[in-house]
Amino acid sequence: MAKQHQQQVHLNVYVPREQFTHDIQESFDHERKADELERLGKHNLAVREYQKSLELEERCLGKHHPVVEEFRHKLEIPQDGPASWKRTAHRHSAELLTESFQHEREGDILHKLGFDEKAKHEYDRALNIETHVVGKHHPMVIALKEKMILERIK
Structure with a gap:
């Protein structure tokens, strides 16, 4: 029951795809910078x-999203002395989302050029990645599916 409630909480977050793409990339950039500073x-x-x-990730995914909770859990700040940060396992998720957006952009280009079958392949790759990372009911995944329907890519 708690898991279902937790899932509902993070599903209420909706960030437009373009903003989501920007914020996740910016989050990833901050993390890389932090790794270097560390x-x-x-x-x-x-x-x-x-x-x-x-x-940024909380704004995009919600405070209770499993990816965000995993990131928060991995960031251990001791009370005394300098912070000692563990390598974050969520980095892989951010990289996957970046790859997903690249597939979607490629699909957009192919669709505009009239190569709908190839565009569908790219959109499907993006959907598979996003579904794996944020879940099939996340607004971002639903928005991509709706985009495919509106553009008549089946």
Whole structure:
């Protein structure tokens, strides 16, 4: 029951696809910057960058989305001393979403050129990735499916 409630909470978040794409990429950029700052020993600056990354993901996916919760769990800030950040497993999810958006853009281009079968292949690849990362009921996945219907790509 709690899991179902948790799923409903993160499904209420809706960010337009273009904004979602931008924010997830920006989140990923902040995380990479934070990793580099951490490597250079600049812990306080790294903490700020990780927090910016987390805030963007919460805005896109919701505070209770499993990807966000996993990220939050991986970010361990001890009370004393400098922050020690674990490598985040969610990085893979961000990379997958970036790949998904590339497939969708490729599908858009192919569709405009009249190659609907190839466009469908790219959209399907994007849908498979997004469904795996955010779930089949996420507004982002539904929006891509609706886009395919409106453009008559079957």
